[in-house]
Each structure stands twice: as structure tokens, then as C-alpha cells.
Ligand SMILES: Nc1ncnc2c1ncn2[C@@H]1O[C@H](COP(=O)(O)OP(=O)(O)OP(=O)(O)O)[C@@H](O)[C@H]1O
């Protein structure tokens with residue numbers, strides 16, 4: 001089994017803050033990787049660096065066997081990956097279908113293929129009745145679903161999804177989970193971040209936990225389950241969350 | 257709401273203004289404190305200065321002049337208030353009622369206190385201080401009846417602030433819909449430009465009038481020089497028959513007086529002018545207009561606030577009148593999808609980029625505005641040249657007119673091409689994620705601009721061709737020059753877009769946060785443009801020289817030279833596209849940071 005994501009000493013500094021601090025990560029092909037961590041831990045920053053949206057301060061990255069230090073290689077790698085970045089990447093003034101068509105054409109897919117895939121994806125995401133709306137007018141969840149559709153459109157080998165389920169309704173979320181599972185089944189790799197541990201527990205085959213920019217835990221789901229305890233317990237143990245929050249605010253327990 | 261809550265709201269407003277000014281840098285507090293000190297100093301200084309002005313300088317000026325002075329003050333205050341509210345709404349970071357409604361306060365209280373807080377603005381504070389000072393000064397110099405000017409001033413400020421507040425609330429409520437928001441943001445920008453230019457325009461009109469008067473006078477003098485012996489009667493006679501400007505000159509002077517009369521007469525009927533009117537009547541000795549004016553303005557202000565409150569109430573209770581926009585949801589009909597089309601001879605990814613870009617631009621209000629202004633400039637300036645030159649411009653100069661129109665159109669559109677990625681906003685992230693070679697992205701974006709620029713250039717070029725009766729070869733040459741200039745325009749724009757991208761506010765082309773370096777590069781690109789495109793003047797110049805020196809047909813030489821030049825620049829464009837693409841690829845993460853991040 002080949003390694004599709006590999007980083008060594010990956011670091012990103014913002015001013016005096018080390019948002020990602022010497023990250024060594026390796027994800028094998030065909031895995032469903034859940035990348036977890038508290039708010040501000042550095043998950044989105046990591047995904048941005050892995051997808052070429054943000055230059056790392058130091059460290060190496062290899063995606064699908066290619067070294068990202070070479071810009072042309074890095075660009076070619078993008079043909080094989082799909083990304084839902086943190087703040088999405090939509091054009092305000094296009095409709096959903098136009099945006100998907102644009103993405104399909106830029107990946108040099110034949111027009112007939114683009115058309116059928118657009119139909120399927122829009123129907124799957126429940127966006128087929130929003131043909132006249134510009135993405136500017138989409139709701140938060142609709143934007144996310146359109147971005148997901150765009151990431152899936154070229155049929156990528158590797159998917160980077162930054163909180164794909166956040167803001168997405170239950171029906172679409174179910175559909176999306178099925179789609180992602182079938183992607184993995186046909187050999188693709190999925191790398192996602194999420195704060196909903198139930199979803200991660202159900203979907204992922206591997207988890208990594210990052211806190212303060214450092215990888216503090218990595219295991220397969222089977223290992224997590226063998227260590228009897230839920231993923232939540234593992235998570236809290238790994239990021240060192242204490243019970244401080246529950247002890248204070250005593251005034252909230254009093255009757256008003 | 258109690259005093260504590262009011263203080264909290266005031267504090268919030270102050271923080272927002274402060275952060276706005278300084279974006280929270282360490283120097284922020286100092287600068288903001290200095291700004292407050294400056295405001296107080298200016299207000300106090302203005303007030304004291306106005307007292308002296310009123311007490312000394314205005315002691316004995318005639319009543320009408322006094323009215324004109326107050327008219328000027330009114331204009332200045334209206335100007336600043338309008339500019340203030342427009343720029344505030346445009347930022348839309350103001351203390352908007354929605355952000356306060358989750359607090360335990362009633363809508364009415366929030367409304368009233370928010371209005372009171374809105375009074376604390378530069379224009380209002382300084383304007384009020386100055387006008388009150390002037391009223392005090394007039395009381396000192398011209399007698400106690402000028403005490404009545406104070407309620408007039410207060411009534412005026414109340415009325416203006418109330419209606420401005422009403423306008424602000426209305427604009428904010430319109431801007432809830434994102435699509436409408438952009439359109440409104442655009443119109444606000446146009447209004448700001450127009451309002452800011454209005455003193456200029458007035459000045460221009462005044463100068464023109466002055467010039468025509470001067471010319472008229474000169475014409476009279478010339479007449480007198482020509483027949484010095486003639487009697488006055490015959491001189492006038494000759495002037496009437498020979499000089500077409502003179503008969504207009506006399507009515508022109510009386511015209512100004514007439515206008516002044518009309519304006520004076522209009523004063524009682526225009527509420528914002530009740531203040532100057534009241535002051536004039538006070539100077540003439542009658543009290544009633546001042547009292548009535550003050551009462552009327554307070555009543556009107558009260559009415560404005562009430563209206564605004566009712567609109568707000570309706571709005572927050574979602575009782576907005578059903579508009580035509582909220583038609584029943586129709587089953588989705590297939591919208592023609594431009595982006596699917598293929599373009600002849602154009603590779604698939606370039607075509608995709610070009611079509612998506614074109615589709616986006618045709619929907620962006622800021623682009624429409626740019627095109628409108630470009631068209632305006634391209635029609636207005638050559639039009640003025642034609643009108644000035646009349647029919648007698650030199651024949652040899654004709655071919656240049658088309659070229660000038662071409663350069664002007666492109667210059668007006670330069671802002672569109674010199675920050676192409678800033679215009680994409682979040683969309684640029686999508687471009688970075690694409691596997692497409694970057695030179696193809698640039699080519700696609702440039703291709704999308706071609707129909708836009710051509711559409712804008714079409715009207716002035718047709719106009720020039722018809723008015724100047726350009727021969728066909730010259731028209732062809734002009735089109736070729738347009739092509740050549742367009743390629744230069746794109747190359748320069750690409751370079752500027754890559755080197756100095758900046759973030760722009762949604763629905764406008766205005767930079768939200770621009771470092772001085774990028775501002776400098778953007779300015780440099782604008783300054784450089786005339787030099788960069790100057791070679792397009794070569795073909796008509798060559799044609800002219802060939803005719804003068806060798807007797808060759810100018811039009812044909814022009815056309816041939818234009819063809820060669822267009823081919824040369826096309827070649828240049830193609831060979832520079834690759835390196836530009838590489839540069840873009842190297843800088844794309846930096847560009848992304850610049851165009852999407854609010855903080856740095
Ligand atoms: N452009 C930036 N400039 C400065 N600091 C940044 C920038 N982007 C991220 N950071 C900081 O880097 C840290 C990591 O941010 P990141 O967005 O990666 O967190 P995250 O794990 O995705 O959090 P969340 O779960 O809330 O999405 C945070 O402390 C954040 O403030």
C-alpha cells in the first residue's frame with residue numbers, strides 16, 4: 001500500500017504563532033483519514049499547505065508521490081485531487097451549474113461528461129432547483145454542498161475536505177457520507193477534518209489528532225476501539241482537555 | 257435602557273470607528289485619541305472663530321450677503337453629512353440595529369440611542385459648533401434678536417441628522433439582500449464620486465460662464481478698435497450684426513442676477529434653506545420667519561425620525577411590503593449555460609476560463625460601472641474635441657482621432673485589468689486549486705476582456721469614423737491599432753495584477769486594505785499606460801510622414817504599418833505569456849493572501 005500524503009517537519013508560522021509545528025504525518029492510499037483537533041489547532045492550516053493554498057514556512061510534503069516543492073509537479077498533482085478549502089472557492093457571480101461546468105472544463109473533461117456529472121451532482125446535493133441563483137445568494141450550507149460537488153466532479157484520487165459536514169443538512173449529509181464511502185471503496189483516499197466525532201467514528205478508518213500544531217495521536221479506528229473507550233475519550237485525553245469548564249460557571253446551575 | 261447601556265453603545269461605536277481607522281495596530285489607540293483631541297480642538301476652535309467672525313466681520317454686511325454665507329454653510333454641512341452616511345453604509349460595519357437587538361433593550365430605545373450616538377460625527381459636531389458660534393457672534397454684533405438664530409441652527413441640525421438617519425436606515429434595510437447590496441454599494445460609490453466632484457463641476461460651469469463673458473467683452477473691444485470713429489449707436493449695431501457672442505453676453509449677466517433672485521425667492525419653500533432665510537429676515541428686522549423656520553424644521557425632523565422608526569419596526573417585524581421581487585418560486589427553467597460553449601480555435605481550458613470570466617463580469621455591478629464610466633469618458637472627451645474644433649480640424653490629423661479614442665477607452669478600463677485576481681476574491685482560491693497552466697488562465701481572462709473593451713470602444717470609434725468621414729483603410733488601421741493596444745493593455749494589466757494584487761470590497765473596485773507599495777504599483781501602471789501604448793500612434797504618424805515626404809497614400813501606409821504592428825505585438829504577447837504564467841504560479845499563494853485575507 002503506497003503512501004499518498006507524507007509530511008516531514010511541516011511548519012507554518014504566523015508572526016510569533018507556530019500554527020503548525022513540525023508535523024510528521026503519513027496517510028496510506030485507500031484510507032479514510034479523520035484529522036481532528038480543537039479549534040485553532042492547525043487543521044485548516046495543514047490542509048491549506050497540503051493543497052498548495054499556503055506556502056509552508058519549512059518542512060517537506062509529498063502528495064501522491066510527488067514533491068510539492070516543485071511548482072510544476074505541485075500543479076500537476078492538483079489534477080488528481082479534489083479540495084473543499086476552509087473558506088470555499090466559489091465565484092460570486094456564477095450559478096451553481098456554471099461553476100461546476102467551469103471546473104469540469106478546466107480539468108479538460110469532455111462537455112458531454114461535464115453535463116451529465118453536473119446533473120447528477122446537483123441532483124445529489126439537492127441544488128437542482130436553484131439554477132437561477134448566483135452562488136452569492138446561496139445559503140451557507142448550499143455553498144458548502146456546491147464546493148463538495150466541485151471537488152467530486154473530476155473524480156479525484158485524493159480528497160481534502162475541511163469540515164465538509166458543517167452546515168450541511170441531514171439528508172445531504174447522509175448522501176455525502178455514502179458518496180465518500182464509495183469513493184474510498186473504489187480506491188480513493190479521503191482526508192477530512194470534522195468536529196463531529198460520531199461521524200468520524202462511523203466513517204473513518206484512521207484518525208490523527210492535532211493540538212497546538214503538533215500531532216499528538218494517530219491510530220486506526222480498530223486500534224481506537226481496542227483501547228476500549230470512545231473516540232471522544234481518546235480525543236479529550238489526547239488534547240489534554242480538563243474538567244475546568246464544568247466546574248466553574250456555578251451560577252448557571254443556580255435557579256435564576 | 258439606562259445610562260450604563262447607553263454608555264456601552266457609545267463605547268461600541270467608538271471602538272468600531274477606532275478599529276476602522278487603525279485596524280487594531282499598536283498605534284491605534286494613540287491615533288484614535290489624537291483624532292478625538294483634534295475633533296474637540298477643531299470644534300472649539302471653529303466655534304470661537306465663528307463667534308469672532310460673527311461679531312467682527314459680519315457686523316454690517318447686507319442681509320442678502322448674510323443669507324449667502326449661511327447658504328454656503330448649509331451646503332457644506334449637507335455635503336459632509338451625505339458623504340459621511342454614504343461611506344458609513346458602504347462599510348456597513350456601523351452599529352446596525354440587528355446587532356443590538358439580542359440585548360435586553362426595546363427596539364424604540366435602541367433606535368433613539370442609536371440616533372443620538374449618530375450625532376457624534378465629525379461633520380455634525382464641527383458644523384454645529386461653528387454655526388452656534390456664528391449665531392452668538394451675530395447676536396453680539398447685530399443685536400439680541402439674533403438669539404433666534406440659535407433655535408434655527410438647532411432645528412436645522414435636528415432636521416438634517418434625522419433625515420440622514422432615515423436615509424441610512426433605509427439603505428441598510430435595502431442592503432439585506434446580497435445581490436441588491438452590491439448594486440446599492442455600487443450606486444453609493446457613484447453618488448460619492450458625483451457628490452465629491454460637484455464643487456468641481458460648479459466651478460467648471462462658473463469658469464465657463466466667466467470665459468464667455470470675457471470673450472463677449474473682448475468682442476466689444478475688437479469692435480470698438482475696428483471702427484473707432486463710429487458713433488456708439490453704430491458700434492452697437494455692428495456688434496449686433498457681426499459678433500454673435502455679444503447679444504448673448506448682456507442677458508448672460510442679468511441671467512446670473514435672475515438666478516440669484518429665483519434662489520432667494522425659493523428660500524421659504526425649501527426646508528433646508530429655512531435657516532439662511534430666517535437669518536436674512538432677522539437681519540432685515542422680522543422675527544417670524546426665524547420662529548416659524550425653527551418650529552418647522554423641528555417638526556420635519558420629528559416626522560423624519562418617526563418615519564424612520566416605523567420603517568425599522570416594519571422591517572424587523574418582517575412586515576416589509578411584498579415587492580415585485582418576491583414572485584412565487586417558479587420551477588427551474590434551463591438557464592442558457594454560456595460556460596459550456598466552445599470557442600473556435602481556442603483550447604478548451606482557455607475557453608472555459610474566458611467564458612466563466614465573461615459571465616461573471618457581465619453580472620458584476622462594479623464592472624458595469626467601470627464600463628459605463630469608460631464609455632462616458634470615451635464619448636465625452638473626443639466629443640469635446642470635435643465640438644471645440646468645429647469642422648475645421650486638419651485633414652492630416654483625422655487618423656489620430658480613432659487612435660486617441662482607442663487609447664482612452666482602454667485607459668478607462670485599466671482598473672479592470674490591473675487587479676484581475678482581486679476582482680475574483682474567494683474565486684481566486686479556486687483558480688489556485690486548478691491544474692491548468694497559469695499562462696492559460698491569464699490568456700482566458702484576457703480573452704474575456706476583449707468583447708467588453710470592444711463593446712465600449714465600438715460607439716466612440718463609430719462616431720469618429722462617421723463624424724470625421726474616415727476612409728475605409730483608416731478604419732481598418734484603427735481596428736488593428738485597437739488590437740495592438742489591447743494586447744499591450746493586457747500584458748501590462750497581467751503584470752500589475754501579479755505584482756500588486758489588493759483586496760477589494762464586494763460590489764466595488766475600491767481597495768479595502770492596500771499597502772502603499774501596491775498603491776504605488778497600481779498608480780505606476782496607470783501612469784505607465786500612455787507610454788506603453790504610445791507605439792500605436794506610430795502607424796498614423798508613418799502614414800502622415802510618407803505622404804508628406806514621399807507622396808505615398810497616407811491611409812494605405814497607415815493600414816500596412818498597423819497590420820505589421822498588430823502582428824508584432826501579438827507575437828510579443830504570446831512570448832511574454834509563458835514567463836508571466838510562471839511568475840503568477842510562483843506568486844499565487846502571496847496573491848491569495850493579499851486578495852482574501854482581511855488581516856495580515
Ligand atoms: N492567516 C492567518 N494569520 C494569522 N494567524 C492565522 C492565520 N490563519 C490561521 N491562523 C492561526 O493559526 C492557528 C490555527 O488555525 P487553523 O485555522 O488552522 O485552526 P483549525 O484547527 O482549523 O481550527 P478550527 O477547528 O476552528 O477550524 C490559529 O491560532 C489561527 O489564529
Ligand SMILES: [Mg+2]
Nearest residue numbers: 043044045086
Ligand atoms: Mg479550520
